[in-house]
Amino acid sequence: MGLREYGRLLRKGWLTISILVAVGLAAAAAVTVTAVPEYRAQTTVLVSLTTASSQSTAEVGASFQSAEARVPSYVALATSASVLEPVISRLGLDMSVSELASEITAAPMPNTAIMTIDVVDADGERAAQIADTVAASLTQYVRDLEGTSDGGPSRVNLRLLESTPVPADPLTPDLPVYLLIGGATGLIIGIGIVALRHLRDGRIRSAADVAAGTDMTVVESLPYDPALRKGPELVDEDGAVAESLRMLRTTLLYGTPSVPRVVLVTSARDGDGKSVVVAGLASSIAQLGRSVLVVDANLRSPAMGDVFRTPRGAPTLVQLLGSPALPAVNLLARTAEGVTVIPAGRTTNNPSNLVGTPAMEQLLSQLAKRFDHVLVDSPAVLTATDSVLLSKLADATLLVAGVGVSATADLTTAAERLRAVRSGVLGVVVTRAPKGSPAPTAPGVPFA
Numbered sequence: 001m002g003l004r005e006y007g008r009l010l011r012k013g014w015l016t017i018s019i020l021v022a023v024g025l026a027a028a029a030a031v032t033v034t035a036v037p038e039y040r041a042q043t044t045v046l047v048s049l050t051t052a053s054s055q056s057t058a059e060v061g062a063s064f065q066s067a068e069a070r071v072p073s074y075v076a077l078a079t080s081a082s083v084l085e086p087v088i089s090r091l092g093l094d095m096s097v098s099e100l101a102s103e104i105t106a107a108p109m110p111n112t113a114i115m116t117i118d119v120v121d122a123d124g125e126r127a128a129q130i131a132d133t134v135a136a137s138l139t140q141y142v143r144d145l146e147g148t149s150d151g152g153p154s155r156v157n158l159r160l161l162e163s164t165p166v167p168a169d170p171l172t173p174d175l176p177v178y179l180l181i182g183g184a185t186g187l188i189i190g191i192g193i194v195a196l197r198h199l200r201d202g203r204i205r206s207a208a209d210v211a212a213g214t215d216m217t218v219v220e221s222l223p224y225d226p227a228l229r230k231g232p233e234l235v236d237e238d239g240a241v242a243e244s245l246r247m248l249r250t251t252l253l254y255g256t257p258s259v260p261r262v263v264l265v266t267s268a269r270d271g272d273g274k275s276v277v278v279a280g281l282a283s284s285i286a287q288l289g290r291s292v293l294v295v296d297a298n299l300r301s302p303a304m305g306d307v308f309r310t311p312r313g314a315p316t317l318v319q320l321l322g323s324p325a326l327p328a329v330n331l332l333a334r335t336a337e338g339v340t341v342i343p344a345g346r347t348t349n350n351p352s353n354l355v356g357t358p359a360m361e362q363l364l365s366q367l368a369k370r371f372d373h374v375l376v377d378s379p380a381v382l383t384a385t386d387s388v389l390l391s392k393l394a395d396a397t398l399l400v401a402g403v404g405v406s407a408t409a410d411l412t413t414a415a416e417r418l419r420a421v422r423s424g425v426l427g428v429v430v431t432r433a434p435k436g437s438p439a440p441t442a443p444g445v446p447f448a
Contacts, residue, residue, distance in 0.1 A: 013194030017187065022184025028178040037170035043131040044161045045138070047071050047113045067113040070156065078106035078138050086137045091129060104134060112275050124167045131164040150183035202407035207430045210401055213408030216415055219398065219427035220248040222277070223435055232275035232303050234283060235338070245280040248360055248429060256426065260396035262374045266387040268410035269320035270380045272402035273431035275303040278377040286338035290372040293340045295364070295391055297378045299351035302344030304377055308335045316345025321359045326366050340371065356389035364393050381414035399425060403432040
């Protein structure tokens with residue numbers, strides 16, 4: 001998939017993504033409201049060694065390095081019982097040493113003789129008090145620990161650099177951060193669901209899906225036209241669909257090893273747009289001055305009579321199949337587009353019992369002698385057996401696949417059923433293709 005396809009996928013799934021982003025934001029807001037706030041107070045302690053005024057620069061530097069080397073040890077002592085028990089006693093805290101230690105984080109500042117003491121507590125003022133008191137207790141403990149053996153003062157000095165300020169804002173929950181995390185989580189989950197749904201949905205999304213998922217040639221790709229959403233009808237002659245149909249006409253007449261006289265147009269599933277292809281292709285061929293006949297052999301759900309607005313009383317396929325002789329061409333319905341149409345008509349019999357008879361074979365044979373081109377509209381292959389029976393009577397078969405309707409597996413199954421009776425499948429016509437999708441560029445189309 002290219003960037004255009006990914007963008008189209010996100011636009012299609014915008015509702016799912018939007019809902020999950022909204023849920024993520026709402027959850028973040030709920031957590032922020034219900035969470036117990038925590039405040040962070042930090043103090044800094046400087047570690048130094050007492051030096052004499054007579055010491056050289058090298059000795060002073062060595063003293064600094066010695067103080068810096070001691071900092072990690074004092075960091076470990078900051079959460080020891082020896083330091084924290086006096087803090088608990090002095091502040092009257094109702095907690096154990098381990099509970100207090102869990103609120104304290106001591107760390108050395110890199111390349112310095114300074115250590116930081118962080119305290120996170122539900123009360124900001126108490127956090128500041130604990131930080132200062134821990135620093136004072138550590139200072140006293142180190143002073144006692146580092147004292148000389150003769151009871152003299154310690155050379156190590158710990159000094160609180162500044163009194164810990166009371167934090168005004170809580171460390172957590174941080175509403176902007178929580179909203180960012182919640183929204184981002186919802187966005188990621190939403191995109192994941194849309195992508196997963198797309199991967200599990202085998203329906204074709206472009207002509208490239210047909211080429212990649214089947215062994216059939218894409219003869220032409222018709223772009224999506226909102227005007228055709230209500231049902232099949234004649235397309236605008238100046239529109240993009242009409243231009244694609246003219247390209248299909250060119251391929252059919254000049255891009256095949258032999259020009260098929262009787263062409264069956266079918267699809268894998270209902271709603272793929274085969275009736276639009278039949279009507280548009282017939283009108284396009286008629287513009288060249290050739291005689292074109294459309295036979296509506298879809299007795300289950302006929303459409304050609306409505307598309308071409310054939311007059312009442314015009315001979316129908318059902319009538320012709322029961323008639324001993326074919327009427328004169330001028331008695332058949334002829335439209336303003338120059339297309340002759342035989343509408344389906346009504347029958348109470350099983351349609352497959354009509355289209356699979358010798359009478360149907362004889363009728364198509366006679367019609368092929370009177371017209372330059374005969375286009376047969378038929379039911380979907382996976383819906384009824386009619387199309388498979390009719391494909392044996394046609395010179396070639398076009399398989400129509402609508403974007404978002406049929407899956408590549410449907411096309412493969414339909415093609416297998418047609419090939420099982422040795423039908424010549426010319427290729428696939430993709431309808432409702434997204435704008436910008438590549439069109440087939442093969443100069444010739446072999447029978448598949």
